[in-house]
Amino acid sequence: MTDRAYSLFEEQQKARGINLEEVKAQLKALKIETPSWGYGDSGTRFKVFQKEGVPRNPFEKFEDAAQVHGLTGLCPSVAIHIPWDKVEDYGKLRNHAEGLGLKIGAVNPNLFQEDDYMLGSVTNADAAIRRKAINHLLECVDIAKETGSRDLSLWFADGTNYPGQGDIRKRKNWMLEALGEMYKAMTPEMRMLIEYKCFEPAFYHTDIADWGMAFNYALKLGPQAEVLVDTGHHLPGANIEHIVAYLLDEKRLGGFHFNSRKYADDDLIVGTTNPYELFLIFYQILNAAKDLDAGVRDNVANIAYMIDQSHNIEKKIPAMLRSVLNVQTQFAKALLINHAEIEEAQVNGDVLGAEDAVRRAFEFDVTPLLHAIREEQGLPLDPMKAYLSSAYGKDILARGKGGASW
Ligand code: LRH
């Protein structure tokens, strides 16, 4: 049955000029980093529900992440958040990860959970608090050296709630000072990924509120600083794929925090509310992958695809499986775009033809293609089903309630 479905699919795609061998190779190369915090208890400001079986420490988070990677072949690395994942010995955590076939991915400093940071961390008017915050950034560079991580993902909750509460221009310069000090401490292999967010927790102004501000800091800092696009961090209606194309052309797209949203930073499972947006993001990336400029192609090759979600009511491991499978599905669809057809329509000013060429790829059912690559990789055809019928989800219940939480 699978063979027949695939043969039909292959015939159909061949007729459209799509080379499925190339598509399969690209699909097998897709890597999506999962966040350690997505395995722990997390929620909203109203309630964090405690779930049975949630990892009790960073080591167990990696064990759960290994399940996701083992079943999908998609997630060989896990991002950590400090101090949520603080351990005595990062070498030990690294060995544990490697023993499970995983790597420690991006290191995320956390400058938003201490009372000292109520009025800002690196942008606080108090020099002693700014110093403390910068020291934490430097500590994270040292941790990244121990974990062998390339990327440092920076997000600052810094901002103000009322006009006049802070001096916006002073804060802008304090931010640059802090980033500059951290930048100097990084090894030449490291990258600083600067994440922006339009609002929350600050509601009047946020020090790094949009991609333009993050990009400006990156330009001032140097080539190792890039922009991190969290899909939930934009004002409603923002054209994220435009931002992606722009940053790629500037060779400053560091990576993504994927999640989906209906209203604001909802942190829901990616691809559940607006799968077409995710597909269109991949369309821009694949378009840039064919650029004549090797620098743009190089940027495409180095994009860090990461999940950043808060699984409030969902079971953590199935939620993560759903997330990465949704990303894989939209990537597979985007790989079916016939770029020559779009280009021709553009040259001819054929507006509807161009739109049709993009959308048609989205409308294909890629199940036979995904089954084929999973079969070739020795993976279960349906990773979710395989997980739900395995013993792991039941075995971890022995951990009880009250696991790690954000
Ligand atoms: C902020 C954010 C940032 C944090 C994560 C937990 O909203 O997206 O990336 O590190 O959530």
Ligand code: MN
């Ligand atoms: Mn994020």
Ligand code: MN
């Ligand atoms: Mn967020």
